[in-house]
Amino acid sequence: MTLNRLSEYAGWRINENDDCIDYAQKGLALAQKIGFKEGMARSYNNLGNGQSQKLERESALESYFAALKIFKETGNKQWVGRVYANIAITYSDMSNYPQAIKYFETAIKPVTEAGDQFGLAGIYSGIGQINKLQGNFTESLKNDSIAINLYKNMGNKKEVVRVYQNIGEVYIYQGNTTKALENYKNSLETAKELNDKHYIANALTLIGDVYGYLGNYPEALNEFYKSLKISEEINDKKSIGFSRLKIGQVYLTQGNFSAALKNLNIYLNIGKELKSKEVILFAHRMIADAYKQQNDFPNALKNYSAALKVAEEIGNQSGIAYSNMGIGTVYYAQSDFTSSLKYYFDALKIFETIGDKGGIASCDNGIGAVYIELNQAEEAKKWLQEGLLLHKETGAKDGMRDAYKYLSKADSALGNFKKAYENHKMFTVYKDSLINEENTRKLTETTMQYEFDKKEAETKAMREKEKEKMKLRYGIAISAIFVIALTGFLLLYFTRMKKKKEKQIFFANRQIMELEKEKVEAELRQARKDVEQFLTKINEKNQLINRIVTELQQLQEFHDDKKTELARTLTELRNTSILTDEDWSHFLSGFDKLYPEFILKIREMQPKITASELRFLMLVKIGLSTKRMADTLGVSPNSVRVTWRRVKDKLNASEDDTPQSLLNKIEKVTIEVY
Structure with missing residues (x-):
């Protein structure tokens, strides 16, 4: 049994998969020589673990089935159940979800009869994870709840962290950001108690994801870079890829396409390296979004179609829906409104089936926009109003911005210019609250800080301690001087304008609350007047700033x-x-x-x-x-x-x-x- 224990330690404790396989093979040879069946079965199971970790999944399945056959002969119910679970996990990694569910459910009976609470919790957690990937969120929450209660009863905090994160992801899909953030923060606190960097990094990324969904992009990017730094320290490629994905998504919302594509392509390459179809699927979708926003429609359709193909192969309903919706947006941009509607409705049907409120709301907005172009403004308003209500429910500011934009167009087409103007004002306010100078500055500072920290760590590894400390001090001093000088030069000119704009944006946000809550007509008219005055002022200031900046940039391109x-x-x-x-x-x-x-x-x-x-x-x-x-x-x-x-x-x-x-x-x- 010593060789098997060494194999287990190498594979699961220190992630040395070659050693895991080597010890398992030596243990198998010895067990076969002396006719020790339990030892043979354990060796086959450990061999499968090592092969699975090396992504040799077909070989892993052969080893697991060999172990299963022997454990059935010896009547070891606990290990029969655990091997069934390992087979299920391998099928899940191969994105064969029906087979994974089949073997997880088969494992429940022997594990329960053996009184193996840890194994039972892992089975329910595994089923919950597959339910989530299939878009069956109700069943996912049900199975994850069973799992987390079992882990809590055992005092297994590491697994509690993992299941908290799974539950949070399900709530994100359901549009319940409050519950999602609650579960992610619970997972972070528990991970810190364990000092488990892998789970700390994952929790930070997931928390940042919620901030991004709520439109707080500086805070989101800050969490993503903290996660990336930890993931790079422990060389966790899966977590590195996840952080790169989220960073790319933030840059995409801000229109920084080169930075977005750089991070998204890193994510795609990691997915290919890990042979993860889920990662490849999502990477293609995000890359398609980046090309679409640059009006590169051929590349956008190419990547959306690639994502759709992978999603259909693995039965990922959420992936199918979002890929269809993405294709619909491209056809809308190309004025192919018939095709656009088809893909929007295909996506909507799936979103309604799996209960994805964010997806439903986005489809409502898209369908409404198409009906405007088809001169069916009344029909458009119905869809847009439904989308607005759902976006308000989930707190998605970008979705509310889009709904107000198209509602303004619909009312204008119907001749209701007063209402159109009100909706246009709301669109402008939400747009400004998502993208403004302060957000852009914070995003830039976060990125610069990450790059600076990364270079500092690389330098520290190459230098002796004392020399490196000196270089670090000089580096910080030079960087600080450069940043201060650059910031001073820019802020000297822009500070006055920026302060006025920030004050006006704050005032506009307050007007949002007044517009939504105040029912008295006199107060509503006054609020509209105040917002109109603000919009007039900010437009005048923005025109002045843009014109002066353009002239200065042109002057700086020439010699004295x-x-x-x-x-x-x-x-x-x-x-x-x-x-x-x-x-x-x-x-x-x-x-x-x-x-x-x-x-x-x-x-x-x-x-x-x-x-x-x-x-x-x-x-x-x-x-x-x-x-x-x-x-x-x-x-x-x-x-x-x-x-x-x-x-x-x-x-x-x-x-x-x-x-x-x-x-x-x-x-x-x-x-x-x-």
Whole structure:
């Protein structure tokens, strides 16, 4: 039995799988030589454990079935049940869930008869995990509850941590973020009591996942990087991959596609290395999202289709639904609304079956958006209102943002402009609460801190203790000076504007509560007026900031001898009068230096635009008021306003658009898909 114990220790305690297999083979040879059946069976089981850990799962199954046959002959019910469970786990790792459930359920009887409470708890936990992967959340919670109570009665904290995390994931799928966070925090506290870094890292990632779902991206990224750091310390590839996935998702929500794809591809490669179809499935879905948001629809469809294929192979209902929904969003972006509706409804049917509220709400939003494009605004409103209610229930701010956006479009199409305006204001407030300067700064700081810590650890491993401490001090000092200098330079200019914006965003968030709670019409009108004043101010400030930043960036791209010339050009443009052909040519020459692609972009959007309409847009670009435009062009202010109306018609501007907001849309076109 000594060789078998060494094999078990090597395989499960120190993760030395080659040693595990070697000791098991030696133990098997000795047991066969002396005719010791129990020893032979234990050796076969240990051999299967080592092979399974090395991802040699077919070989592992052969070893387990050999062990099972001998244990049945000897009548050892406890080990018959445990080997059945090992077979079930192997089938689960191969994503063969029906076979896994079959062998777990077969294991219950012999394990119960043997009084093996630990083995019984593991079986119920395993069944609960498969239930979750199949989208059967009610059964998953039921089996996990049985398992965690058994583990608590035994005082087995390590397994309690693991099951807490499984339960939290199920609540996430059900949209119950409060219960999910409660279970994840319970798992973290228990893992800290055990000082188990593997489970601490997992718990941090899962807690960050909840913060991300609630739109608190800086806090989410902070938890993900803490998890990644611990996972790298213990070289836990599965946990490293999980952290990379979550970091990639945060960057995706912020539009940082290069950082998102970098992390998501690391996650995909780890999934391939571990031969985990679940990881490969989810990685393809997230990579597809990144390509979709960059309007790279061929690559988006390629990855969604790859995800759908894997999900169908392993019977992952949640994966099938989310892949179908992703394909629907791509077809929507390509204006193939018939195909889009088909995939949305396919996804919705599965989400309703498995009880995924977040998925149902996202489909409701998507279907509503399609019906708007099909000129069925009344039908669209029904779906969008259902989606909004579910998103409010789950606390998903990004979902509420999307619902308000499309409700505004639906009301506008129905001629209910007052309601459309109210919904548009709510959309803007939620959008600003998800993405603002403070969030972006915190995300950047978290990323920089992780990269700095990682390099510091690598340097420390290569240097002697004293030399390294000195280098660390210098590194920190230099980095601090650089960060302080850079931050000081930027904040010197932006602090004043940022503080005003933060104050206004805070005020807007307070208005959300007032709009939802106050029923008295007089107070509601006052709240709307306050939000309208805020939106007007923030738009004016944002236009000023964007224009100044653009001009500064352009100046910084030239040598010193060019900066004065460009600054003089901008001044001349603002003071010139465009009255004659010669004046116009002079103005056009200077304008092209500053904004070389502007005229081309306008003409590509609307080839039929006239010279006077183009001049109007160019004067808007350099920031002239209506009166200044009239003075510059030598016409009346009314003529300028007439030109603006023609421009609105030709460029399909909305009634709420101002000249500056129209330019912002033209110069920063992104496809938002929900």
